[in-house]
Amino acid sequence: MYDFAYHKPGSIADAVKILTDDPEARPISGGQTLLPALKHRLAHPTALVDLSGIAELRGIQRDGDRLVIGAMTKHYEIQTSDVVKTAIPALAKMAGNLGDTQVRNRGTMGGSLSNNDPAADYPAAAMALNATFRTDRRSIPADEFFQGMFATALEPGELLVAIEFPIPTKAGYAKMRNPASRYVMAGVFVAKLADGSVRVAVNGAGPGVFRQEEMEAALAKSWSADAIAGIRQDPDGLNGDIHGSAEYRAHLVGVMAKRALAEAG
Amino acid sequence: MPQVSLTVNGKPHSVEVEGRTLLVELLREKLRLTGTHVGCDTSQCGACVVHVDGESVKSCTMLAVQAEGADVTTIEGLASADGTLHPMQEAFREYHALQCGFCTPGMVMSAIDLVMKHPEGLDEKQIREGLEGNLCRCTGYHNIVKAIAAAAEVMHGRRTELAQAAE
Amino acid sequence: MNVVTPFEGIGASVRRKEDLRFLSGRGRYTADIDRPGQAHAYILRSPHPHAAIRGIDATAARAMPGVAAVFTGADMAAGKVGGLPCGWGVKNKDGSPMAEPPHPVLAVDRVRHVGDPVAVVVAATRAQARDAAEAIVVDYAPLPAVATIEEALRPGAPAVHDEVAGNLCFDWHLGDKAVTDAAFAKADRVVTFELVNNRLIPNAMEPRAAIGDYDPSADEHTLYTTSQNPHVIRLLMGAFVLGIPESRLRVVAPDVGGGFGSKIYHYAEEAIVTWAAARLERPVKWVADRTESFVSDAHGRDHVTRAELALDGEGNFLGLRVATRANMGAYLSTFAPSIPTYLYGTLLAGVYRTPAIYVEVKAVFTHTVPVDAYRGAGRPEATYLLERLVDVAAAETGIDRIALRRRNLVSQFPHQTPVALEYDSGNHAATLEAALRAADWDGFESRRAEAKARGKLRGIGVSTYLEACGLAPSHLAGQLGARAGLYEVGTIRFHPTGSVTVLTGSHSHGQGHETTFAQLVADRFGLPVSQVEVVHGDTGKIPFGMGTYGSRSLAVGGNAMAMAMDKIVAKGRRIAAHLLEAAVEDVEFEGGKFRVAGTDREKTIGEIAMAAYVPHNYPLAEIEPGLEETAFYDPKNFTYPGGCHVCEVEIDPETGHVQVVNFTAADDFGRVINPMVVEGQVHGGVAQGVGQALLEACVYDADGQLLTGSIMDYNLPRAEDLPSLSLSHHDTPCLTNPLGVKGCGEAGAIGSPPAVINAVVDALRERGVRHVEMPATPARIWGIIHGGGPKGAPAIAAA
Known part of the structure; x- marks a missing residue:
């Protein structure tokens, strides 16, 4: 790791100021992705801005028909939260199955979403649930937030504060893990929202999370495994590597969609 | 250089570190607590697991400065002052759940967190899944799984003494 | 008292x-040891599989904070440091010696694999040493590289060593070709089969480390190192590399966190820290990162084999012909030449009476990390070949796979094989029957049907094995090329x-x-x-x-x-x-x-x-x-542990995922001192064998870049990849040593891979599958089930 200055601001405003004043500074939340990257010297930030001292970034609340999760809320807190388990059980279950116990004890939802690793779990949930990303300066809908591999709509210095999830009537998630890294090889989150609309998000398989619109249309007509049985994910543009080709990942999208649907009930 | 103050195994320490110093480096190099090991650089092997404020974390994936004010327990701090082993340590010995010993400290620390998070009890599948973040190359996990199941019985008070391993 | x-x-x-x-x-592991005043070494390694070094400029690095010294291959050559020696010489078919190109401690004018050490920085802290290493400017001229056996043997392939024609290290054989050919000529049936033994990266949990310490008053050198054999390191490093008399060189291997073969060898870093500590009169410590281990620890296996089994009309084995090509990597590691020869060819009789066997092995250099012994070392390769071949023969002759094994088992002892070994003892029928019984082999079809009802494909596989352990009678080892007593x-x-x-x-x-x-x-x-x-x-x-x-x-x-x-x-x-x-x-x-x-x-x-x-x-x-x-x-003979493994798997046909659901082993280890410890050895060996069969593969791309360069891509077995194991032992004392003991450390890794793959093939048999290469990853299985396989994907996934 290259050396860096370390700051631990107590407020969002202070954090944003440091990040704005020094464009080479990076925020650190749980650090479960950032620190391994720094150890391999893949990045050279001048300073790390530790967000763990900012109380307003944490917490889980039910706000009417929405579930609001602070960006610095840890996976383990989400996994075990009765509020989350009641409102969106699929999200609690996702949190309980990502990374390992030690990652879940440190890693945060906001950190993961801001990083937007194509093989991370939460982007599928946020996309399928049509989440809203509340930052220090604005709100960003999920469809605009995710901008491809490791890219989001966040501007330099902009901090994710909380994620608002509309509470769906049905939601389910299934994934196939990369056998080695245990990140997502192909995952599908299906959700039927309160307004009756259906959203299906695919993670792991492509260069970033994306919506499977053909499945959305089919499930909007009929919320059943049969409705999507004939839908073939196009492998064009999907990831292929030593662990599986694009064709394999495309196939898994169909399998995981079926299983996610079964989870959703 | 930043200063970090923390409690390790009940003792307060105040140590000067670089920003980039990892918690595991602080423990091993500054405090000479070398029971916590480093087995990988991709945050996967779990040899470095310690408890920070009661929860298991990979000390290779946490900066020393992030442990400011924290209460850290390492493998060296598990046994009682009189030398009595923690039930998990005792179970690892009784069930031959270690061979080369390198993954063992992290494995034990993770196992304790796993058991503490499941007061209702754990079956074999849950134990195996719960060891996702710890790699062992020697034991095939067979005896680790048995040791954790046996220790859980003691830790949650369902047995007063560790069940002996079958001969 | x-x-x-x-x-x-x-x-x-x-x-x-x-x-x-x-x-x-x-x-107290090596990395836990700190010597007073110690400095830290960071080794700069080649990012290229093959390149000429036109120059190294370390001026800036030497001026960096904390830096005590930067040494290159030229510095070490000037310091009269020799190359790393090979401890075993193998002869070609014509009796000529194998090609044995130099293996410099630090590369001098050429790098030959990704990770080849190029320079060392010694600094006050590890981080400073690494910081400075980034400031070293190496002028590389990249050259074309070969990563696979096939590519290395292709006419006109880039040479790994200019002096080694065709990249051929040796072309060795064992057995009587004429007798074997005659056996094939009278066979009723010949079964032919080709397979790959996948390359593995050992990954002991403790990364290698070394500390050099020099006491100028006594002119005494001490090396602390992660070694399985400190005296061998003292001998090799003292005599061949640094020219230090053994009387002034102490080698300490304290607690060592697993080896599995990978810590047998004398590695460059040991010589580097010992030499640098004496030069600087200051202790020098080096600890590998895991990522560094992937490109600097010797790898294992990596064979491509074609085998033919001749049978008579009743299923008796008449002869076995084997042609294997083995990857040595870029240089000869300490015991590399012995692994695909005397620890492989000699094991090709296995537990069977096969009267005629002929094996030829071509060993080739490639632009990859050196390959040497990894748990089992040659014996897993032989066993995998035999036990897959027997299953294929059973399928093709219509003889039940158990019956075919029973018919051919060695049952009289002593037994002289046609490949040099004399088995003193064993009861292979007993371990076979015990394993089948413990695994409820006869009740399997109902489990298969139950699994099918759940949408899973269930298969069962069996493997017998025999290994030669207890290396070795020195006079025999010497005749076979060992350059040390054993x-x-x-x-x-x-x-x-x-x-x-x-x-x-x-x-x-x-x-x-x-x-x-x-x-x-x-x-x-x-x-x-x-x-x-x-x-x-x-x-x-x-x-x-x-x-x-x-x-x-x-x-x-x-x-x-x-x-x-x-x-x-x-x-x-x-x-x-x-x-x-x-x-x-x-x-x-x-x-x-x-x-x-x-x-x-x-x-x-x-x-x-x-x-x-x-x-x-x-x-x-x-x-x-x-x-x-x-x-x-000094042992009179090898020892011959043996046994039988039975594996049951379930395959998810939708994802291709294979789960081992039952695993049973019945072993003969001779006299057992501590059953608990012995069972632990089997558990660990089986886990590594299951790892080879289902999870682990070292993959290089065509240009020689390592694609599985960390645990993120190299799949090590986790707890949920394995079931609890059912073990028993049925011991017959070894007759050639006083204690009657045979050895148990490698058996698990030897017997299990073919049992797993035989089970996988059994699960897929109704779909017409004859063979599945290791590792049987989800993508590979899916490719087989769905035909064709993934397009253009490198090795782990390719069907």
Whole structure:
């Protein structure tokens, strides 16, 4: 790791100021992705801005028909939260199955979403649930937030504060893990929202999370495994590597969609 | 250089570190607590697991400065002052759940967190899944799984003494 | 106080003495050691698989904070540092020696694999050393590279070493070709089969580390290193690399966190830190990152083989012809040439009576990390080939796979194979039947049907195995090319008050020798295990030794201790005879007591030790004081552990994921000292075998870049990849060593891969599948089930 200055601001405003004043500074939340990257010297930030001292970034609340999760809320807190388990059980279950116990004890939802690793779990949930990303300066809908591999709509210095999830009537998630890294090889989150609309998000398989619109249309007509049985994910543009080709990942999208649907009930 | 103050195994320490110093480096190099090991650089092997404020974390994936004010327990701090082993340590010995010993400290620390998070009890599948973040190359996990199941019985008070391993 | 403690003797599952320190964080691994004033080394490695070095500019690096020195290959050459030696020479078919190109400690004008060391920075901290290494400017001219055996043997392929034509290290053979050809000529049926034994990266959990320390006043060098055999390192590094007499070089291998073969070899970093410490008169410490381990620890396996089995009409094996090409990597690692030859070709009879066998092996250089022994070392490759071949033969002849095995088992001992080995003992029918029974082989079809109802494809596979352990009779090893003796050394030192120190040349890095060796001694002398301390891993303390590999610690090291104990007893009898005023021939020894036959007059071993060290009433004219004996044991033969593994898998046809749901092993390890420890060895071996079969593969791309360069891409077995294992043993004592022991360290990794793949193929049999290459990853299985397989994907996934 290259050396860096370390700051631990107590407020969002202070954090944003440091990040704005020094464009080479990076925020650190749980650090479960950032620190391994720094150890391999893949990045050279001048300073790390530790967000763990900012109380307003944490917490889980039910706000009417929405579930609001602070960006610095840890996976383990989400996994075990009765509020989350009641409102969106699929999200609690996702949190309980990502990374390992030690990652879940440190890693945060906001950190993961801001990083937007194509093989991370939460982007599928946020996309399928049509989440809203509340930052220090604005709100960003999920469809605009995710901008491809490791890219989001966040501007330099902009901090994710909380994620608002509309509470769906049905939601389910299934994934196939990369056998080695245990990140997502192909995952599908299906959700039927309160307004009756259906959203299906695919993670792991492509260069970033994306919506499977053909499945959305089919499930909007009929919320059943049969409705999507004939839908073939196009492998064009999907990831292929030593662990599986694009064709394999495309196939898994169909399998995981079926299983996610079964989870959703 | 930043200063970090923390409690390790009940003792307060105040140590000067670089920003980039990892918690595991602080423990091993500054405090000479070398029971916590480093087995990988991709945050996967779990040899470095310690408890920070009661929860298991990979000390290779946490900066020393992030442990400011924290209460850290390492493998060296598990046994009682009189030398009595923690039930998990005792179970690892009784069930031959270690061979080369390198993954063992992290494995034990993770196992304790796993058991503490499941007061209702754990079956074999849950134990195996719960060891996702710890790699062992020697034991095939067979005896680790048995040791954790046996220790859980003691830790949650369902047995007063560790069940002996079958001969 | 010589309390007889039968429960701690041979055959008792004594809980391990070493565990208390490991469980309380008091283990002392190389990386845990700090020497006063030490500096840290960082090794700059080649990012290129093949390149010429046109120049190295370390000016900026030398000026960086904390930097004590930067050394390059040119500096080491100027310092008269030799290359890393190879410890085993293999001859070509025509009797000429193998190609043995130099292996510089630091590359001089050419790099030959990604990770080839190029320069070392020594600085006050590890981070500073790494910072400075980034400031070294190496002017590389990249050259075309070959990563695979096929590419390396292609005419006109880039040469790994200019002086090695066609990248061929050697072209070796074993067996009688004419006799074998004749057997094939009269065969009713010939089954032909090709397969790959996948390349593996050992990944002991402790990354390698080394500390060089130099005492200028005594002109003495000390190396602390993660080694399975410190004396071998002292010999190789002292004599061939650094020119330091063994009398002034101490090598310490303290607690070592697993080896599996990868810590046998003499590595460049050991020489670098020892040399740099003397140059700088300052201790120099190097600790590998895991990512560095992937490109600097010797890899394992990597064979491509074509085999033919000749059978008569009843299914008797008549002959076996095997042609294997083995990847050596870019340089010859310490024992590399012996692995695909004498530890592979000699094992091709397995547990079968096959009367004629001919094997040829071409070893090739490629632009990859050197390949050497990894748990099993040649024997897993032989066993995998045989046991897959037998299953294929069964399928193609229509003979039941169990019946075909039963028909061909060796059942008379001694048994001379056509590939040089003489088996002394075994009961392969017993282990086969025991494993089948324990696995409920006969009840499998109902489990298959039940799984099918759940949408899973269930399969069952069996594998028998036999290995040659206990390396090795030195005269034989010498004839076969070993450049060292392969005996072992043990010292038994009684102290005046009756406690015992055992010094052994074997090394424990997980095997539990501190307990099992103490049991051997405690058993013989009627002592509690707590009174026996086993010391190993330090050339400054141990007279000599060849170390731990090839399941030899008990079979060779244990027998050396047994011989030393014989000497103690012989001397003790003479002392006792004097004290008891009896004739030596009338003194019996049993259970720690010397007794005049037919009387109750006796002396305990403790009393004898006291008398030997306080020789007031002692026959000083005839016997020296003291009670310490050393023995060198050179084995008469290899030992032949064997057994049978049965594996059951379930395949998810939608994802291709294979889960091992049952695993049963029945083994014959000869006499067992500590069943708990032995079972632990099998658990770990099976896990590595399942890893090879389902999860692990080292993959290079066509240009020689390592694609599986970390645990993020190289899949190590996790707890949920494995089931609990069902083990039993059915032991027949080894007849060629005093203890009757055979060895158990590698068996699990040898027997299991074919059992797993046979189960996978069985699960897919109704879909017409003949073979599945290892590792049987989800993507590979999916590709097979859905036909065609993924397009253009490299090796792990390709069907």
